[in-house]
Amino acid sequence: MKRSHLNVALAVAVAGLGALLWFSREQDEVFPPLTPLAQDAVSSITVAHPDAPVIRLQKQDGQWRLVEPVQAPADEFEVASLVNLASTDVKRSLAAAEVDLAELKLDPPQYRITLNDTELAFGDSEPIEHRRYVRTGDQVALVLDPPSAALDADYSDLVAKPLVPPGAEIRRIELPGLTVARENDAWTSPEHPDAESARVEPVVTAWRELRAMWNAERPDDAGDAGDPVRIVLADGELNLRIVEREPQLKIDNPAYGVRYTVSKAELDRLTKLAEPAPTPPPEASADEPTPSE
Structure with a gap:
């Protein structure tokens, strides 16, 4: 091969290597993040x-x-x-x-x-x-x-999914046909004066733990539709409305302009007292014969 041809071949090879290195540099270039903010x-x-x-x-x-x-x-x-x-x-x-x-x-x-x-x-x-x-x-x-x-x-979407702020102290809940309130360190219900605190408190727990599966914007024409729910807190109150029960439970917060969708399975826990504990069978008297006697 003539020296002139060899020089041309070498020049082409060097140029190709340079292009490869440039392309690799472009591909591997690291850019700073979108903003300098942590x-x-x-x-x-x-x-x-x-x-x-x-x-x-x-x-x-x-x-x-x-x-x-x-x-x-x-x-x-x-x-x-x-x-x-x-x-x-x-x-x-x-x-x-x-x-x-x-x-x-x-x-x-x-x-x-x-x-x-x-x-x-x-x-x-x-x-x-x-x-x-x-x-x-x-x-x-x-x-x-x-x-x-x-x-x-x-x-x-940006509104928190818990309907009651975490850590908030609930003092009273007013539902259609059911009110529960904290009195003398016990939970009571005026509609069920004989109900023990252990039957009333699960309603409070259900509202305290309630979370939406997803949120949506409350329709502008919602008005006063639905059943009102008033939750009195130590530092304020929430006024909600139960607007749908099927196929999922939907609850509005008019102040936030939000409609929460929660599981239909929560409805009874939110609106009814827990069932009374079963009454244990009476103990047999010492004088009564046992079935084997």
Whole structure:
């Protein structure tokens, strides 16, 4: 082989090796997370969708609460989906000036989420791997599409699933046809004056432990439909309404604008006293003969 041919072959090989190394570098490039925020540093979250009320959450005394559009305890699991955005892995990052923001549905964005003071604008998803375009500052990142339940315009998913706040002290429950109240360290029911506390207390326990399987927005036209339930707490009260019993039990909290769906199997525990303990058979007298005598 002529030296000139050998030099050309070597040049091609070197160029090919360089391209391979460049491609590998592109594939292996590690980008910083979506924001510089540590997850435990996030103390306020805003979710803003076009033509929908702004959703705001704040961390108060270590607990997340909804503060807009309603005041309510927040579901820690659902809020975690929002907090996790702070450290979401970035698969690729481009300068915002180098892309068509309108084409990516980032101008205007489909919705915005603000963690503390850091705004994330969410656009379309790309068609190959279905990753989401997110603009933060002067960069557009591609990230795995986050779960949508906590990110959508319906805040009801973010309301805590327990109907009674954990740790709240229940003092009285008023249901249609049944009232239970705490008196002299015992649970009583005016409708069942002879019932022992042990029969009344399970109703209180059932409400204290009740959790929704899922939440939905309460219909605007719900009005006063359903049976009222008033739960008096040491520091306030809850006014609920049982609106459906079939095929699942549905309970509204008008103050939160939420309709909880809970298991139908809970209905009797929530609305009826426990059955009395069975009466033991009388003991045989010492003078009575036994069956073997």
